[in-house]
Amino acid sequence: MTAREQVEILDGGAALALTGAAGRLRFHAVWLRDNAWDAATRAPGNGQRLITLGEIPADCRITHAALSGGALMLQFAHETAPIAYDLAWLNENAYDRPAGHSPGWTAPWIETWDAGLMAAVPTGDFRALQSDPAALRAWLFAMRRYGFGKITHGPVRDGALFDVAALFGYVRETNYGRHFEVRTEVNPTNLAYTGLGLQAHTDNPYRDPVPTLQILYCLESSAAGGENMVVDGFRAAERLRAENPRGFDLLARYCARFEYAGSDGICLRSRRPMIELAPDGEMIGIRFNNRSAAAITDVPYADMADYYAAYRRLGELIDDPAGEVSFRLDPGESFVVDNTRVLHARKAYSGTGTRWFQGCYADKDGLLSTLAAMEQMKGAAE
Amino acid sequence: MTAREQVEILDGGAALALTGAAGRLRFHAVWLRDNAWDAATRAPGNGQRLITLGEIPADCRITHAALSGGALMLQFAHETAPIAYDLAWLNENAYDRPAGHSPGWTAPWIETWDAGLMAAVPTGDFRALQSDPAALRAWLFAMRRYGFGKITHGPVRDGALFDVAALFGYVRETNYGRHFEVRTEVNPTNLAYTGLGLQAHTDNPYRDPVPTLQILYCLESSAAGGENMVVDGFRAAERLRAENPRGFDLLARYCARFEYAGSDGICLRSRRPMIELAPDGEMIGIRFNNRSAAAITDVPYADMADYYAAYRRLGELIDDPAGEVSFRLDPGESFVVDNTRVLHARKAYSGTGTRWFQGCYADKDGLLSTLAAMEQMKGAAE
Numbered sequence: 001m002t003a004r005e006q007v008e009i010l011d012g013g014a015a016l017a018l019t020g021a022a023g024r025l026r027f028h029a030v031w032l033r034d035n036a037w038d039a040a041t042r043a044p045g046n047g048q049r050l051i052t053l054g055e056i057p058a059d060c061r062i063t064h065a066a067l068s069g070g071a072l073m074l075q076f077a078h079e080t081a082p083i084a085y086d087l088a089w090l091n092e093n094a095y096d097r098p099a100g101h102s103p104g105w106t107a108p109w110i111e112t113w114d115a116g117l118m119a120a121v122p123t124g125d126f127r128a129l130q131s132d133p134a135a136l137r138a139w140l141f142a143m144r145r146y147g148f149g150k151i152t153h154g155p156v157r158d159g160a161l162f163d164v165a166a167l168f169g170y171v172r173e174t175n176y177g178r179h180f181e182v183r184t185e186v187n188p189t190n191l192a193y194t195g196l197g198l199q200a201h202t203d204n205p206y207r208d209p210v211p212t213l214q215i216l217y218c219l220e221s222s223a224a225g226g227e228n229m230v231v232d233g234f235r236a237a238e239r240l241r242a243e244n245p246r247g248f249d250l251l252a253r254y255c256a257r258f259e260y261a262g263s264d265g266i267c268l269r270s271r272r273p274m275i276e277l278a279p280d281g282e283m284i285g286i287r288f289n290n291r292s293a294a295a296i297t298d299v300p301y302a303d304m305a306d307y308y309a310a311y312r313r314l315g316e317l318i319d320d321p322a323g324e325v326s327f328r329l330d331p332g333e334s335f336v337v338d339n340t341r342v343l344h345a346r347k348a349y350s351g352t353g354t355r356w357f358q359g360c361y362a363d364k365d366g367l368l369s370t371l372a373a374m375e376q377m378k379g380a381a382e
Numbered sequence: 383m384t385a386r387e388q389v390e391i392l393d394g395g396a397a398l399a400l401t402g403a404a405g406r407l408r409f410h411a412v413w414l415r416d417n418a419w420d421a422a423t424r425a426p427g428n429g430q431r432l433i434t435l436g437e438i439p440a441d442c443r444i445t446h447a448a449l450s451g452g453a454l455m456l457q458f459a460h461e462t463a464p465i466a467y468d469l470a471w472l473n474e475n476a477y478d479r480p481a482g483h484s485p486g487w488t489a490p491w492i493e494t495w496d497a498g499l500m501a502a503v504p505t506g507d508f509r510a511l512q513s514d515p516a517a518l519r520a521w522l523f524a525m526r527r528y529g530f531g532k533i534t535h536g537p538v539r540d541g542a543l544f545d546v547a548a549l550f551g552y553v554r555e556t557n558y559g560r561h562f563e564v565r566t567e568v569n570p571t572n573l574a575y576t577g578l579g580l581q582a583h584t585d586n587p588y589r590d591p592v593p594t595l596q597i598l599y600c601l602e603s604s605a606a607g608g609e610n611m612v613v614d615g616f617r618a619a620e621r622l623r624a625e626n627p628r629g630f631d632l633l634a635r636y637c638a639r640f641e642y643a644g645s646d647g648i649c650l651r652s653r654r655p656m657i658e659l660a661p662d663g664e665m666i667g668i669r670f671n672n673r674s675a676a677a678i679t680d681v682p683y684a685d686m687a688d689y690y691a692a693y694r695r696l697g698e699l700i701d702d703p704a705g706e707v708s709f710r711l712d713p714g715e716s717f718v719v720d721n722t723r724v725l726h727a728r729k730a731y732s733g734t735g736t737r738w739f740q741g742c743y744a745d746k747d748g749l750l751s752t753l754a755a756m757e758q759m760k761g762a763a764e
Contacts, residue, residue: 046572047641048573049672098682170555171555173555174748188428208594254661262427268747278637278654279637279655292431295417301408301410316436319436363591365590372649373647
């Protein structure tokens with residue numbers, strides 16, 4: 001707290017204003033009471049809120065406010081004991097600021113990329129990630145930042161991909177199993193199991209919720225071709241927005257449809273936009289997959305031609321070599337992609353030699369939680 | 383096809399119009415070419431699209447169109463062979479219609495409910511669900527319709543809940559394990575593991591993607607109290623919208639925040655709205671949990687008072703007994719909720735006697751796919 005910090009009650013106690021180094025920040029009484037951190041409001045052990053909003057009067061009023069050390073002491077009209085608020089916490093959680101994000105903004109911890117990332121592919125050493133928390137934290141940080149990471153020097157062993165998942169989270173089992181084999185099949189139920197090249201895509205857009213992480217682990221790789229490639233879907237969408245804001249808006253505003261019914265007993269369908277925005281415009285997801293795109297029927301006739309033009313252009317931007325990071329995986333190497341953002345592709349490969357990958361899905365909640373907990377521990381230790 | 387069916391080429395071949403019993407429906411040439419079902423466009427076995435949009439010219443034009451039996455034969459300028467389209471498929475997938483959904487619309491297979499559902503709780507018999515496809519289909523249909531279903535006469539056996547998940551899909555493993563035990567603990571990491579009553583809530587809103595199904599399975603139930611209750615969050619949101627459209631809009635337009643950091647190494651956070659709408663206004667999710675709601679910081683000061691009033695009112699509607707379906711589970715009984723829609727609550731229970739539930743998460747993709755595949759088989763058999 002600076003000496004200049006001041007507090008002022010507003011609107012008869014329905015709000016207050018704090019004035020300090022960060023400027024003048026207003027807070028509503030009901031928000032303050034709901035966000036108190038005293039032991040009667042939040043369980044001391046696990047931080048869960050013990051009260052419901054219904055226990056706070058609708059006409060919640062502050063009758064007295066005072067600054068004391070790093071704390072703001074508040075007396076509410078409906079209670080006898082004052083509650084202390086940490087000023088630093090209030091500054092961090094202040095909401096009295098101009099809005100003003102433009103559609104397609106991304107979170108501050110995200111950095112979009114192009115082929116230039118080839119020179120600095122985020123890579124972790126399998127054993128270091130297992131044994132060295134600093135190495136794991138750095139790799140997870142890169143995963144959150146770039147939506148993609150490679151892991152080298154892992155074991156060449158059936159199921160080793162589960163050890164990758166265990167570094168940060170949990171496998172998402174699906175109708176494809178806890179994991180799936182990616183090698184040429186004679187009667188494939190999915191084109192992924194052929195030697196065909198696959199255009200860059202996100203996996204399983206027909207699934208809702210979509211698997212938010214994918215792990216692909218190389219066990220054999222002697223066939224010619226079959227290189228892997230990744231491309232940042234957020235960057236492609238940003239490029240689309242820069243050259244054609246209306247096209248970006250169309251792909252975000254209307255739902256596409258996806259479907260997969262390639263196996264008996266399976267009929268997966270989703271209705272979600274190719275570019276998913278949070279209600280305030282944050283870009284939070286890309287769905288792009290020519291193989292499983294179903295007929296788009298939620299775009300009105302008047303917008304369909306422009307929608308298709310934008311869809312085409314997004315595909316061109318995704319296919320643009322200027323955005324591609326490509327690599328060949330050797331046995332024991334793997335890569336992880338944020339399947340809500342980074343598209344992956346495979347070049348065609350020949351039938352001579354072998355190519356055997358194992359893949360599985362996992363989710364970002366575990367990865368981001370593991371990273372956030374490590375960052376908090378690091379912060380506490382410093 | 384009726385005798386009156388006609389086809390007309392529009393805009394120099396960039397579109398066509400079909401006129402028949404369904405009225406006049408226009409389709410763009412590029413949409414038609416992209417959605418062809420010939421064997422060169424879609425893999426005959428699994429239905430996956432074999433071409434990318436880039437392989438269709440941007441100026442895709444129809445040069446000749448003719449009706450023949452139930453088919454529309456189209457010749458595209460850039461190709462030599464004509465392609466046949468099924469007229470029934472075109473009618474089903476037509477997009478030339480007025481938009482006009484209002485915000486908060488729900489899918490046609492969803493029916494919102496209130497306490498009146500007490501008289502007809504969707505219930506399946508465990509053994510029948512395992513052995514009789516018609517019984518399973520009926521129960522899954524009710525799950526999709528009401529977002530909630532009960533199962534009776536299951537085994538009283540540790541892990542029996544996995545047999546419930548296997549009826550339709552796959553367990554979503556999380557930091558709580560493949561399943562979690564719900565009984566009173568001495569030093570609980572989560573208030574769910576105490577005897578406290580819990581306000582109706584959706585589970586794990588701090589997780590993204592949220593688990594879309596929850597299974598709760600009763601193994602012991604001799605403690606006084608502890609009744610379970612469910613309430614339709616979509617109905618509560620519909621009521622809010624009817625009495626306060628601006629409040630509904632605020633809860634849909636701004637993101638709330640949720641957090642759980644009750645265990646070592648765990649720090650789960652999300653930023654999602656309490657009422658989630660698809661870009662075209664379809665209601666697709668409710669997140670409501672007083673215990674894990676973090677400070678709401680994405681609502682500007684000018685809207686925060688009204689936002690909080692709407693949040694309060696939504697909670698009152700959720701707590702309204704007029705919307706509650708409550709029941710007591712006996713050992714071997716379980717219930718499943720669509721965790722994106724239906725909130726569940728627990729009344730407080732005493733420390734005497736025992737109450738032991740096992741819970742796990744799963745996802746709707748598997749459930750909806752299992753149902754859709756059964757419906758298609760039924761349709762094909764009829």
